[in-house]
Amino acid sequence: MEASSFYAGKRVVVTGAGGFIGSHLVEALVREGANVRALVRYTSSSQRGHLDRVPSSVLGHVEVVLGNVEDAAGVRKLVRGADVVFHLAALIGIPYSYVAPHQYVATNVSGTLNVLEAAREYGARVVHTSTSETYGSARYAPIDEAHPLTGQSPYSATKIGADKLAESYFLSFGTPVATIRPFNTYGPRQSSRAFIPSVMKQLAAGRDVVRVGSTRPKRDLNFVDDTVAGFLAVGASDRALGQVINVGSGRTISMGELAELIFEVSGKPARLETDDARVRPDASEVELLLADCRKAKELVGYEPRVTLEEGLQKTWAYVLERIADYRPDEYAI
CATH class of the missing domain: 3.40.50.720 (NAD(P)-binding Rossmann-like Domain)
Structure with missing residues (x-):
């Protein structure tokens, strides 16, 4: 049905x-x-x-x-x-x-x-x-x-x-x-504690140095x-x-690569700087997430349709529109 x-x-x-x-x-x-x-x-x-x-x-x-x-x-x-x-x-x-x-x-x-x-x-x-x-x-x-x-x-x-x-x-x-x-x-309305809106709000505020956690982990972003x-x-x-x-999307990308892609989408080049407060304890960090969605397709007909690049463009537009809602200097846990 x-x-x-x-x-x-x-x-x-x-x-x-x-x-x-x-x-x-x-x-x-x-x-x-x-x-x-x-x-x-x-x-x-x-x-x-x-x-x-x-x-x-x-x-x-x-x-x-x-x-x-x-x-x-x-x-x-x-x-x-x-x-x-x-x-x-x-x-x-x-x-x-x-x-x-x-x-x-x-x-x-x-x-x-x-x-x-x-x-x-x-x-x-x-x-x-x-x-x-x-x-x-x-x-x-x-x-x-x-x-x-x-x-x-x-x-x-x-x-x-x-x-x-x-x-x-x-x-x-x-x-x-x-x-x-x-x-x-990810997408519009996501909390600024998350990686993508955290990077975007700093760029939207005119920062040329963007503070992030570990750039090594890889994530499947949907x-x-x-x-x-x-x-x-x-x-x-x-x-x-x-x-x-x-x-999920069936695609993985490192946080460092993702930040560079956000810079490209936003048209605002910047330099990354590690903030120790944003880094998880070593044994708690999840290094790789990549979804196998074959079961979702077979059972319920699920397939992702929005590419990462398209989704980031939509999210960037939202952050720019609502930048007053964000506090660029604050890291929310």
């Missing part, structure tokens, strides 16, 4: 809807005709994260709920009546996981348990969001879904735990769960529109249930 026909009229919940990927997914679901309920982490200011940057013509069709996946009762209320739950809510900053590992367990593991319990009770289909960081440094490449999992950071360890909970609910209770494992997604297409395809597929499915 085509994703577009699957979602029309469906009641769909998105946790982590105020985040980078979540906000783009909400937009796509509204375009597909879904009735969307979007969970955004509660703050006293009632801000809705990146949903505040979604066009009002789209957001007017979304029921925004302020809450927290760590609140089991709130999650049950959120999921009641839903056909599909896209579970994206998570703490994702790797450097901050070294600082606050207990909070990562509470959000990423316990929060996922709450979503699974609610889905089990109400019969909702769940698309659980994993991460390529669960693989650790590649023992072989490209990385398929059978690759061993390695907790090289507290963040990746909590995501492995959440993935295994999702697997257990499918095997133990028959809860209809599919796990999507995105590789490094434009956000392609990642969202993967979510929609996995959520619409019965064949995806009980499966873990990689979503």
Whole structure:
């Protein structure tokens, strides 16, 4: 079944809807005709994260709920009546996981348990969001879904735990769960803690010396529109249930090479300088990520469409447009 026909009229919940990927997914679901309920982490200011940057013509069709996946009762209320739950809510900053590992367990593991319990009770289909960081440094490449999992950071360890909970609910209770494992997604609205917007905001501010972490690691970078297409395809597929499915570009590039490509796309040459505060501990650094997406193509018909060069151009245009939102001298963990 085509994703577009699957979602029309469906009641769909998105946790982590105020985040980078979540906000783009909400937009796509509204375009597909879904009735969307979007969970955004509660703050006293009632801000809705990146949903505040979604066009009002789209957001007017979304029921925004302020809450927290760590609140089991709130999650049950959120999921009641839903056909599909896209579970994206998570703490994702790797450097901050070294600082606050207990909070990562509470959000990423316990929060996922709450979503699974609610889905089990109400019969909702769940698309659980994993991460390529669960693989650790590649023992072989490209990385398929059978690759061993390695907790090289507290963040990746909590995501492995959440993935295994999702697997257990499918095997133990028959809860209809599919796990999507995105590789490094980038694009408009991404936090400036990430490599691409961090480099771009420094260039946009006129810096001729750009401060970065390690330039050695290689990453598989996927434009956000392609990642969202993967979510929609996995959520619409019965064949995806009980499966873990990689979503990436199938291309890898080192951080140093990526920075040079950003300089080229932006038309702003600069010099790289290593900032020790941005470098992971040696044993925690993941050196290579490269997705094997054959399973995604075979099971759900997924194929990336946006080249890295095209995606960087779109991201650069966004950063220039919203440079006032960025603080070039600040490194966010």
